[in-house]
Amino acid sequence: MSPSRLATRAGIYAFLGLFAFLSVFPFLWMIVGMTNRTGDIILGRFTLGDAFLENARNFFEQADAPLVFWNSAKIAILGTIATLAVSSIAGYGFEIFRSPARERIYGVLLLTIMIPFAVLMIPLFVIMGKLGLINTHIAVILPTVASGFVVFYFRQATKAFPSELRDAARVDGLKEWQIFLYIYVPTMRSTYAAAFVIVFMTAWNNYLWPLIVLQTNDKKTITLAISSLASAYYPDYGVVMVGALVATLPTLFVFFIMQRQFVQGMLGSVK
Amino acid sequence: MSALTLTDIRKSYGAVEILKGIDLDVATGEFVVFVGPSGCGKSTLLRLIAGLDEISAGTMAIGGVRMNEVDPSRRGLAMVFQSYALYPHMTVEQNMGFALRFAGMPKAEIRSRVLDAARVLDLEPLLKRKPRALSGGQRQRVAIGRAIVRQPKLFLFDEPLSNLDAELRVHMRIEIAKLHRRLGVTTIYVTHDQVEAMTLADRIVVLRAGAVEQIGSPLALYDDPDNLFVAGFIGSPKMxxxxxxxxxxxxxxxxxxxxxxxxxxxxxxxxxxxxxxxxxxxxxxxxxxxxxxxxxxxxxxxxxxxxxxxxxxxxxxxxxxxxxxxxxxxxxxxxxxxxxxxxxxxxxxxxxxxxxxxxxx
The missing domain is CATH 2.40.50.140 (Nucleic acid-binding proteins)
Structure with a gap:
């Protein structure tokens, strides 16, 4: 290899290495932090300590971990299933069924992706109040169910769904809803898996909206619990880091078990 | 009795008229091929017969019964598609038996019909495989098998050999001809390949721009074309x-x-x-x-x-x-x-x- 190519290659590796480090650093910091006491963390200690068990015990005592974990899981799983069901039907419908108003309605739907959540927050809060849903998990789930982005994602993916499969199913005697359920859903499994990962992670990490609508401790999610630990008068960073780890594990788990389908689904959606 | 009767069939999309009044009478057991260049309306006509698109005007009857408004699955027909249209998440056996299962047929009867069709099409060793594990020719045979098990009154083929390589196309063409002779089911076959049309058809319907140019036996069209279009279209190399x-x-x-x-x-x-x-x-x-x-x-x-x-x-x-x-x-x-x-x-x-x-x- 010539010196100039070697230098180019070295430059590329240095660049990639830097960004890899920047990506991985928060995780490393989390792992190191959860084994150290607050004082050491503030002093910038970056070696593993011996305080993990103490931090973990404190976290489970202070945060009512099983309850907040359960709340988060319930919201994320139910929210994801509802979002996939509603948005995939919408995406399929937008792509398959023709109507003169289709593209205009779809355009309006895409516009909703552009609206910042901060703008929607107050109207949504008022709506939830009128529906009597404040401080319920349904109030957290409901606004995310018809997601403009997920509808868009499913419409794009449906472009790869062969129209002849639908024709064959019609000749075989299936009605439209049966075609969706028995042919489309199993055929688009990878698309659903990829969407599941994205929607689940968003729902699990959701912070601002639950902070507004969930008002009692028994309803709070894990992100809110960690936040309240971090915003205490004397925050215990070791405990916060244990909470961050506990909060990260489910999303990592979901991602790794669906990794293959996730990649296939993302490829399939842009092909 | 006619197996299929088309009377002044028209199809329009908005102001655009795709089919301009097609009349055709197909006898029971006949093999009729629709042939014509791309965009002539042959596939549209087949979709109207299948019930996959609505007829704008005219009457379509199968076995003397008007079928214009009847659901595709109740027309007594089976269709083979160009891209095979096999359900990718089902095995060959499940693909072939799917329509019957949906129609509520007993499992034993479905299995017997699937095995019969698999025997005819030499698919027995492949019954447990998924479509992705099959070659193009095998997939096409499964698609045909899926049509056979329904024991239809009318077979519809929409350019079924277009996705196959030249050698396999010739082989499958012969298989389809043999199958038609064995089963004797009335068949409508769409192709743009005039060699397929000449070799398979009892009668050929030549279409151009949504209208019938000529209907006749392959040799009648070859020997005695009614117009310049048919003369130029039928025969290879062309006249x-x-x-x-x-x-x-x-x-x-x-x-x-x-x-x-x-x-x-x-x-x-x-x-x-x-x-x-x-x-x-x-x-x-x-x-x-x-x-x-x-x-x-x-x-x-x-x-x-x-x-x-x-x-x-x-x-x-x-x-x-x-x-x-x-x-x-x-x-x-x-x-x-x-x-x-x-x-x-x-x-x-x-x-x-x-x-x-x-x-x-």
């Missing part, structure tokens, strides 16, 4: 269509002058259609109708030779005129630039008027 003008021999007998053949005076045989002197016509002669024993001979120059082994397609021209294609069996040694004398019988000429219609005596 030589050469502009000509009416003329008369010094004795006053009717004749033609064909520019592409050097404006030589070609006397028309008795019984040929009348062409007024100076009237423009199109004369057509098939490459294989040139005959070394023909009474009229012309000296041409070889432009290109396509050696096919058994025969040779020689593209030859007179001066700067467009080349004509001649089928020459003994032409292996011919090379571009060689002189060649081609002979033919003027009785073999097909004559077409300026409106494209065949001139008949």
């Amino acid at each position: 030589n269509l050469l502009p000509a003008v009416g003329a008369a021999t010094p004795m006053g007998a009717p004749a033609l002058r064909i520019a592409a053949l050097g404006d030589a005076l070609i006397p028309l045989p008795p019984g040929a259609p009348k062409v007024a002197e100076g009237a423009p016509v199109t004369s057509g002669i098939r490459p294989e109708q040139f005959d070394p024993a023909g009474p009229v001979g012309l000296d041409l120059t070889v432009d290109i030779v396509e050696h096919l082994g058994g025969t040779n397609h020689v593209h030859a021209r007179k001066g700067d005129a467009p080349p004509i294609v001649v089928d020459v069996r003994e032409g292996r040694t011919l090379r571009p630039g060689d002189p060649i004398t081609v002979r033919f019988d003027p009785a073999a000429l097909h004559l077409f008027g300026t409106d494209g219609k065949r001139l008949r005596a």
Whole structure:
């Protein structure tokens, strides 16, 4: 290899290495932090300590971990299933069924992706109040169910769904809803898996909206619990880091078990 | 009784009329092929018969019963698609039995029908495989098997061989012909490949721009085309269509002058259609109708030779005129630039008027 190519290659590796480090650093910091006491963390200690068990015990005592974990899981799983069901039907419908108003309605739907959540927050809060849903998990789930982005994602993916499969199913005697359920859903499994990962992670990490609508401790999610630990008068960073780890594990788990389908689904959606 | 009757079938999308009044009567057990260039409406017509699109006007009947508004699954037909349209998440067996399962047929009956079809199509070892583990030809056989198990009154094939390579296409073409002979089910087959149409059909329906150009047996269309389009479409290589003008021999007998053949005076045989002197016509002669024993001979120059082994397609021209294609069996040694004398019988000429219609005596 010539010196100039070697230098180019070295430059590329240095660049990639830097960004890899920047990506991985928060995780490393989390792992190191959860084994150290607050004082050491503030002093910038970056070696593993011996305080993990103490931090973990404190976290489970202070945060009512099983309850907040359960709340988060319930919201994320139910929210994801509802979002996939509603948005995939919408995406399929937008792509398959023709109507003169289709593209205009779809355009309006895409516009909703552009609206910042901060703008929607107050109207949504008022709506939830009128529906009597404040401080319920349904109030957290409901606004995310018809997601403009997920509808868009499913419409794009449906472009790869062969129209002849639908024709064959019609000749075989299936009605439209049966075609969706028995042919489309199993055929688009990878698309659903990829969407599941994205929607689940968003729902699990959701912070601002639950902070507004969930008002009692028994309803709070894990992100809110960690936040309240971090915003205490004397925050215990070791405990916060244990909470961050506990909060990260489910999303990592979901991602790794669906990794293959996730990649296939993302490829399939842009092909 | 007719298996399928189409009466003035029309299909429009908005102001655009795709099918402009199709009439057709298909007898029970008949193999009818719709053929025509891309965009002629042949697949649309098949979709209307299947019930996958709505008929804008006209009547469609299967076995004498009006079917315009009947659901596709209740028309008693089965369809084979160009891309096979196998359900990717089901095994071959599940694919073949899916429609029957949906119709509520007992499991034992479904299994028996699937196994029968698998035996006929040599699919038995593949029953537990998913479509992605099959070759193109195997997938096509599964698609046909899926149609067979329904024991339909009418088979619809939509360009089923287009996705296969040339060798497999010939093989599957023969398989479909055998299958039709064995099952005797009325079949409508859409293709743009006129060789498929010629080899499979009892009758061919030639379509162009949403209208029927001619209906007839393959040989009737080949020997006796009604118009320029059919003459040019049926036959491979296609008929030589050469502009000509009416003329008369010094004795006053009717004749033609064909520019592409050097404006030589070609006397028309008795019984040929009348062409007024100076009237423009199109004369057509098939490459294989040139005959070394023909009474009229012309000296041409070889432009290109396509050696096919058994025969040779020689593209030859007179001066700067467009080349004509001649089928020459003994032409292996011919090379571009060689002189060649081609002979033919003027009785073999097909004559077409300026409106494209065949001139008949």
